[in-house]
Amino acid sequence: MFAYTRLKPGANVIPNFSRQATETRRRLRWATRNRGRRNDFEVHSGPVKTNTVEATAPRTIDLRSDTVTLPTPAMRKAMADAEVGDDVFGEDLTVKLLEQRTAEILGKEAALFVPSGTMANQLAVRSHTEPGDEVVVEASAHIYYYEAGAPAALSGVLCRCLAGRRGIFTAADVEAALRPPDAHFAPTRLVCVENTHNRGGGSIWPLERIAEVAAVARQHHLRMHLDGARLWNAAVATGIPERDYATHFDSVNVCFSKGLGAPVGSALAGGREFIERAHRFRKQFGGGMRQAGIIAAGALHALEHHRARLSEDHANARALAQGLAQLPGVELDLKTVETNIVLFRLTAVPARRLVEMLSEAGVRVLNTGPDTIRAVTNLNVTSKDIAAAVEIFGRVLKRMNP
Numbered sequence: 001m002f003a004y005t006r007l008k009p010g011a012n013v014i015p016n017f018s019r020q021a022t023e024t025r026r027r028l029r030w031a032t033r034n035r036g037r038r039n040d041f042e043v044h045s046g047p048v049k050t051n052t053v054e055a056t057a058p059r060t061i062d063l064r065s066d067t068v069t070l071p072t073p074a075m076r077k078a079m080a081d082a083e084v085g086d087d088v089f090g091e092d093l094t095v096k097l098l099e100q101r102t103a104e105i106l107g108k109e110a111a112l113f114v115p116s117g118t119m120a121n122q123l124a125v126r127s128h129t130e131p132g133d134e135v136v137v138e139a140s141a142h143i144y145y146y147e148a149g150a151p152a153a154l155s156g157v158l159c160r161c162l163a164g165r166r167g168i169f170t171a172a173d174v175e176a177a178l179r180p181p182d183a184h185f186a187p188t189r190l191v192c193v194e195n196t197h198n199r200g201g202g203s204i205w206p207l208e209r210i211a212e213v214a215a216v217a218r219q220h221h222l223r224m225h226l227d228g229a230r231l232w233n234a235a236v237a238t239g240i241p242e243r244d245y246a247t248h249f250d251s252v253n254v255c256f257s258k259g260l261g262a263p264v265g266s267a268l269a270g271g272r273e274f275i276e277r278a279h280r281f282r283k284q285f286g287g288g289m290r291q292a293g294i295i296a297a298g299a300l301h302a303l304e305h306h307r308a309r310l311s312e313d314h315a316n317a318r319a320l321a322q323g324l325a326q327l328p329g330v331e332l333d334l335k336t337v338e339t340n341i342v343l344f345r346l347t348a349v350p351a352r353r354l355v356e357m358l359s360e361a362g363v364r365v366l367n368t369g370p371d372t373i374r375a376v377t378n379l380n381v382t383s384k385d386i387a388a389a390v391e392i393f394g395r396v397l398k399r400m401n402p
Ligand code: TLP
Pocket: 064, 065, 066, 067, 115, 116, 117, 118, 119, 121, 142, 143, 146, 194, 196, 197, 198, 227, 229, 230, 255, 257, 266
């Protein structure tokens, strides 16, 4: 998704993260020129109000991810007021509160606050395995597809990839991937499930399917890890509490910085001994944070105030999908829209070009393949924005393919 440009030695230039960062570079140039003035960027562009957030960025409808949300004023206040301490010494009360509350929601003995979902997943892989072990994972799962080769680099494990349908596989798939106990083979240790599934289009794993996979895993003494970066979405969409999903797993990653709208942070939850082991690896991976209560307070606020409202994101995703499905050149099956992710195919124009044109017109989405687009509804996007986005999509597609 990103590309670095080569910099001349000594050049004082910001790395070019391609077009994703063009706006950031423009803002930074402006802020640098006007350093010291109050409300620098606001003076320049004027404040913008969204449903819950007062942001000072120029108005675009940003559907690239639910990670792009800005903290609300109430969240910023909670963060500013947080009681903090050195968490590497175990002295940050707000981090402890967040860990306790997360463990409670997930029905686990303990939880560990970490900077990112990637770290939570990779700590789980490292803590459940030893180098040379094998991990069963779906081929487009974030752990395998989007984490920069971390299972191999950080844990020295092999990934055995299963082909899922919209990210979901079966107990029989797991059974078929198991190796006989033989010195020739890497021992299988762990099965990973992603719910909701990102590249599956926000698909929800049926609880019975999880139970079947877990039963096979137990039978073969395998551990189970859940990448629940968007478990909150699955719980709100189905009405099944998070702990009912979590009970089938030895460890669970949940993210506060996706649909919940916190600026930073994820947690890894599991049994006490497992979390103690993960705690040591968190230090080893460089994830020990000092006065982390400031960000944990944002996460706690998100947990208490932004879970139920995810249903708004789901309704917005549905409305977006319904609008897009009407447009010529868009192939979208409404049945696949289960949560806040809308994934669709273009039949007439290249996805990359459409992304560029839309961005110029004020709507941002991501291309996930040569002819596929992902749009993710989030806390900063209103139902009015969705109607505007559909209108802009229609206009841009028409211009590209008259
Ligand atoms: N996903 C991001 C990108 O990395 C693709 C996004 O925009 O959706 N598990 C799942 C299922 C995720 O979708 C993500 C982030 C992560 C883990 C990693 O979280 P972070 O970004 O906090 O490391």
